[in-house]
Amino acid sequence: MDKIKIKGGKQLIGKIYISGAKNAALPLICASLLTDETVTLTNMPMLSDINAMNALLKQLGTQIDAFDDFIDGHKTKTYSYRTPKLTSLVAPYDYVRKMRASYYVLGPLLAREKRVELSLPGGCAIGARPMDIHLSALEQMGAKIEIKNGYVHADAGEGLKGAHIIFRFASVGATCNILMAAVLASGTTKIENAAKEPEIGDLIDLLNEMGAKISGRDSSVLTIEGVKKLHGARHKVISDRIEAGSYAVAAAITRGRIELLNADASTLQTPINVLRKMGVAVEEKENALIVDARNKELTGQDIMTDVYPGFPTDLQAQFLALMLTSKGASMISETIFENRFMHVPELLRMGANINVHGHASAIVRGVDKLYGAPVMATDLRASFALVLAGLAAEGETIVNRVYHLDRGYELLEEKLKGVGADIERIKEPD
Numbered sequence: 001m002d003k004i005k006i007k008g009g010k011q012l013i014g015k016i017y018i019s020g021a022k023n024a025a026l027p028l029i030c031a032s033l034l035t036d037e038t039v040t041l042t043n044m045p046m047l048s049d050i051n052a053m054n055a056l057l058k059q060l061g062t063q064i065d066a067f068d069d070f071i072d073g074h075k076t077k078t079y080s081y082r083t084p085k086l087t088s089l090v091a092p093y094d095y096v097r098k099m100r101a102s103y104y105v106l107g108p109l110l111a112r113e114k115r116v117e118l119s120l121p122g123g124c125a126i127g128a129r130p131m132d133i134h135l136s137a138l139e140q141m142g143a144k145i146e147i148k149n150g151y152v153h154a155d156a157g158e159g160l161k162g163a164h165i166i167f168r169f170a171s172v173g174a175t176c177n178i179l180m181a182a183v184l185a186s187g188t189t190k191i192e193n194a195a196k197e198p199e200i201g202d203l204i205d206l207l208n209e210m211g212a213k214i215s216g217r218d219s220s221v222l223t224i225e226g227v228k229k230l231h232g233a234r235h236k237v238i239s240d241r242i243e244a245g246s247y248a249v250a251a252a253i254t255r256g257r258i259e260l261l262n263a264d265a266s267t268l269q270t271p272i273n274v275l276r277k278m279g280v281a282v283e284e285k286e287n288a289l290i291v292d293a294r295n296k297e298l299t300g301q302d303i304m305t306d307v308y309p310g311f312p313t314d315l316q317a318q319f320l321a322l323m324l325t326s327k328g329a330s331m332i333s334e335t336i337f338e339n340r341f342m343h344v345p346e347l348l349r350m351g352a353n354i355n356v357h358g359h360a361s362a363i364v365r366g367v368d369k370l371y372g373a374p375v376m377a378t379d380l381r382a383s384f385a386l387v388l389a390g391l392a393a394e395g396e397t398i399v400n401r402v403y404h405l406d407r408g409y410e411l412l413e414e415k416l417k418g419v420g421a422d423i424e425r426i427k428e429p430d
């Protein structure tokens with residue numbers, strides 16, 4: 001298993017190009033299952049989660065072509081997806097176990113083929129993460145759902161029917177799945193308390209480009225008029241707001257200055273406000289964000305995660321790391337997942353001062369210095385928080401289990417090296 005070695009203490013200065021958003025790309029790939037025509041996605045990030053989703057779709061009968069592409073002089077991927085015929089309606093355990101987002105095939109397969117078998121994802125490092133909201137909505141649309149041998153067996157009989165669905169919680173995954181189920185259902189579906197994350201807006205755009213009739217984008221009430229058939233489309237994936245937020249913290253924690261090219265400031269307003277309150281200068285440009293913490297003394301701020309446009313849970317670990325070397329105390333509250341402070345014990349080993357209260361909140365008190373150490377984390381964002389602490393720490397930090405980072409941060413070492421970090425990957429056999 002590869003490791004990452006960081007020699008900390010370098011002020012990061014320069015430009016980083018922000019990639020296409022992983023969490024937008026994953027449901028977009030699955031939306032291609034709704035048509036027998038070609039769906040082409042540009043600005044795709046090169047990540048192991050994308051490879052895993054592609055492998056699942058191939059197993060279902062999708063033909064995939066990959067092309068190297070350049071956007072504004074930066075290398076990206078374009079993928080074409082074509083599923084003339086589904087050769088399997090089963091999302092097996094081995095795929096879903098590796099990547100929970102595999103459950104995005106549920107809505108499209110049920111809509112197109114009226115039947116699907118999906119291995120239940122089960123819990124993961126950050127919490128239990130049940131699927132009750134997805135399943136109860138599909139039942140309201142007429143699907144018969146049975147859980148047998150660890151699999152969800154869903155059968156929509158003659159086809160899904162439009163329904164008035166009120167989510168008990170604004171789940172990102174359930175909103176995507178039910179959107180994809182409803183586009184080919186008979187009649188109109190209304191989703192109340194839908195999630196409003198920008199990745200959902202991107203999915204709505206692609207579905208409408210494919211011929212769907214969805215209104216209410218960016219609001220918590222979505223109306224979907226079912227259509228008989230969808231067609232192919234070509235679509236550019238939005239830029240990754242979590243990657244941009246993560247590198248914004250890299251600038252701040254090293255008291256450096258980074259221009260985040262291809263970043264969309266409109267999707268990052270809450271984290272940008274936190275940075276500004278801490279004392280970081282953030283300039284919003286048309287297609288970029290400039291984060292400047294040179295010669296700044298940063299002050300800790302309280303943060304509470306919430307659904308969009310609240311503070312993203314996917315930036316909680318990185319901002320907690322930033323509070324470690326900021327002045328004063330900060331309270332970090334996690335309201336989305338029940339177990340998302342797994343990075344704390346590792347940060348303590350680097351000299352941090354953090355008290356976790358139950359599962360939901362942590363008090364961070366700023367320290368003068370962090371010290372490098374061997375560390376490891378159990379999820380993607382927590383792993384990035386350890387990289388950040390390593391960049392700020394005195395001495396050498398080895399981050400183990402780099403495969404977590406490879407799921408969601410494209411060209412991580414290259415991007416950080418490009419702004420002056422002393423970072424390298426140590427290749428090790430698995």
Ligand code: EPZ
Nearest residue numbers: 023101129130131132133134171172173174314336337380
């Ligand atoms: C998406 O996960 C993201 N994943 C997560 O990104 C992100 O943290 C999360 O949304 C919140 O923003 C992808 O987009 C692939 P949810 P998702 O359904 O869809 C509970 C990352 O690091 N819940 O909004 O799984 C659930 O247990 C990741 O990139 C139910 O109880 O998030 C959780 O506590 C990790 N029942 C909360 O809701 C359900 O049926 C939020 O889940 C569904 C969810």
